[in-house]
Amino acid sequence: MCNLPVKVVCRANAEYMSPSGKVPFIHVGNQVVSELGPIVQFVKAKGHSLSDGLDEVQKAEMKAYMELVNNMLLTAELYLQWCDEATVGEITHTRYGSPYPWPLNHILAYQKQWEVKRKMKAIGWGKKTLDQVLEDVDQCCQALSQRLGTQPYFFNKQPTELDALVFGHLYTILTTQLTNDELSEKVKNYSNLLAFCRRIEQHYFEDRGKGRLS
Amino acid sequence: MAAPLELSCWGGGWGLPSVHSESLVVMAYAKFSGAPLKVIVIDGTWRGSRGDVPILTTEDNIVSQPAKILNFLRKQKYNADYELSAKQGADTLAYIALLEEKLLPAVLHTFWVETDNYFTVTKPWFASRIPFPLSLILPGRMSKGALNRILLTRGQPPLYHLREVEAQIYKDAKECLNLLSNRLGTSQFFFGDTPSTLDAYVFGFLAPLYKVQFPKIQLQKHLKQLSNLCRFCDDILNSYFRLSLGDG
Numbered sequence: 001m002c003n004l005p006v007k008v009v010c011r012a013n014a015e016y017m018s019p020s021g022k023v024p025f026i027h028v029g030n031q032v033v034s035e036l037g038p039i040v041q042f043v044k045a046k047g048h049s050l051s052d053g054l055d056e057v058q059k060a061e062m063k064a065y066m067e068l069v070n071n072m073l074l075t076a077e078l079y080l081q082w083c084d085e086a087t088v089g090e091i092t093h094t095r096y097g098s099p100y101p102w103p104l105n106h107i108l109a110y111q112k113q114w115e116v117k118r119k120m121k122a123i124g125w126g127k128k129t130l131d132q133v134l135e136d137v138d139q140c141c142q143a144l145s146q147r148l149g150t151q152p153y154f155f156n157k158q159p160t161e162l163d164a165l166v167f168g169h170l171y172t173i174l175t176t177q178l179t180n181d182e183l184s185e186k187v188k189n190y191s192n193l194l195a196f197c198r199r200i201e202q203h204y205f206e207d208r209g210k211g212r213l214s
Numbered sequence: 215m216a217a218p219l220e221l222s223c224w225g226g227g228w229g230l231p232s233v234h235s236e237s238l239v240v241m242a243y244a245k246f247s248g249a250p251l252k253v254i255v256i257d258g259t260w261r262g263s264r265g266d267v268p269i270l271t272t273e274d275n276i277v278s279q280p281a282k283i284l285n286f287l288r289k290q291k292y293n294a295d296y297e298l299s300a301k302q303g304a305d306t307l308a309y310i311a312l313l314e315e316k317l318l319p320a321v322l323h324t325f326w327v328e329t330d331n332y333f334t335v336t337k338p339w340f341a342s343r344i345p346f347p348l349s350l351i352l353p354g355r356m357s358k359g360a361l362n363r364i365l366l367t368r369g370q371p372p373l374y375h376l377r378e379v380e381a382q383i384y385k386d387a388k389e390c391l392n393l394l395s396n397r398l399g400t401s402q403f404f405f406g407d408t409p410s411t412l413d414a415y416v417f418g419f420l421a422p423l424y425k426v427q428f429p430k431i432q433l434q435k436h437l438k439q440l441s442n443l444c445r446f447c448d449d450i451l452n453s454y455f456r457l458s459l460g461d462g
Contacts, residue, residue: 060393064308071311122359122366124279143304 001159001204002048040161050160058155062162065147065154069162072140073169075125076133076183082116084130086179130182138186145190152199159200166193167200218252219290221283223268225255225343228425231455233339235321237268239280239418245454246409249292256343280418284411295410302405306412309397309404312390313419319364320387320433321423323380326360330429388436394420395440402449409450421447 006026011017018025018034025034026042033042043049051062081092096112097105120126125133144166153159154166170193174184188194221244223237231253232238244251256267270277270286277286288295295303325336340356341349361376368379394416403409404416424437424447438444 056396057399060397061305061308063393064305064312067315068308068311071315119366122363139307143307146300146304147308149301 001050001164002043004043004048036161036165050158050164051155053158054155054160062155062160065144065162066165068140068143069165069169072136073173075120075123076137076140077169077173078116079120079125079128079133080130080178080183082113083120088113090179091177134182134186137183138189141187141190141193145193148192148196150192153196163196163200167197170197171201218272219249219287220252220254220271221268222254222256222271224340225257227339228427229451230421230425233422233426234267235318235418235422236280237418238421239414240268240270240283242409242417242450242454243284243287243294243411243414244292246414247287247292247294249287249290280415284414294408294414297408298405298410302410306410309394309412310415312393313415315367316386316390317419319368319383321419322360322364323383324423324428324430324433325426326357327364327376328428328430332357335426335428384433387433391433391437391440391443395443398442398446400442403446413446413450416443417447417450421451 014023014025018032022035024036024039025032026039028042031042033039040049051059054062080087082088093106093109093113097109099105100108117126120128128136148154153163155162170187173187174194174197176184178184221237221240223241224232224234226232230238231241232255241251241253243249251270266278268278268280268283270283275286277283287293295306298306324331326332337353337357340353344352364383365376365379368383398404404412420437420443423434424444428434
């Protein structure tokens with residue numbers, strides 16, 4: 001969205017290469033910056049920003065909605081990937097351990113699962129059932145859908161980091177194959193969110209020829 | 215609706231009806247929506263439970279956690295958000311997420327992790343309201359729970375260290391307070407003239423920070439500089455909680 005030249009590289013040890021232990025991170029010259037927040041700051045310091053046109057109240061709103069996405073969508077994604085036994089067994093375990101030889105693939109996958117479950121327990125999601133998690137996702141999507149309304153982007157004509165964040169999560173939810181489709185069905189209930197994803201995909205990613213939204 | 219609604223929660227002090235954020239959120243919401251709650255303050259007796267507070271008890275239901283309690287009250291037709299538009303409802307969810315992600319870690323730290331504060335204020339206060347010998351165990355457990363939550367949500371083990379995390383969470387909290395102050399502006403409440411769920415949450419998180427006397431008060435100092443937020447807390451205390459200021 002900022003028109004910056006980016007080369008995407010996939011690495012199995014990406015989490016260990018990152019300075020904060022989290023992906024994604026960018027490698028620019030001799031600097032490494034990880035996670036969306038710091039990357040946005042870094043890019044802004046270099047003179048590119050999507051949210052300069054917003055006033056203080058709008059910036060507050062944007063930050064609040066970004067936290068909503070982090071709080072609900074991200075946690076729900078983690079829950080589905082690591083705490084739902086069916087998904088863990090069939091998909092996550094194999095996928096997470098696939099770059100490593102046996103027995104490392106099992107050990108690392110179990111370790112990651114244990115870490116995620118610990119985190120869920122600490123924030124009070126440990127006792128949630130899948131249905132409750134899906135309800136939370138629905139509430140979050142409803143809020144996003146109401147905020148978006150009929151506008152092309154969340155803050156009308158220009159995309160901001162909020163649009164990037166929402167697109168990232170929704171696109172992943174819509175296009176990742178899981179054991180059940182309930183999560184993506186929740187998102188599909190909101191036609192303006194679907195249209196939003198399609199629009200961004202077509203506008204910013206079409207040259208990759210990887211359009212996967214049906 | 216005629217069934218008595220009983221709320222078990224931690225008691226008050228320093229001019230507040232409760233020093234516990236989550237209890238305060240529920241109490242404030244009940245006042246705003248007109249729900250007739252019978253407040254049962256946890257004291258040093260063995261009556262009632264202390265875990266998972268605040269807890270709402272009705273004839274046939276036990277509900278815990280503020281979000282669930284508020285949902286329950288709304289279903290009983292005590293709805294403080296009746297006049298909000300769909301967009302304002304969405305904004306409410308977003309701002310609550312902001313509070314939980316950016317402000318809560320620092321509030322937890324100020325109360326439960328910062329050693330001076332914990333040992334001179336928080337621990338004695340809570341221990342005096344818990345029957346012996348539970349008073350030796352429960353505060354420690356709550357403190358550990360708070361530390362755990364901060365570390366698990368703010369850094370990925372084993373790359374975290376409390377000192378680095380501390381600096382970041384206070385920075386985030388101050389930014390969050392600034393954002394709230396900007397959003398409130400000169401209005402009386404966050405959505406016009408009547409208080410709603412968001413006001414209950416903001417009040418619940420801010421009031422203890424504002425009023426409790428701690429030795430280490432960097433976040434409180436920052437809050438006191440944001441006069442509209444202080445005015446917001448004082449207004450709610452004066453309008454809705456005047457009669458219960460005698461509780462301690």
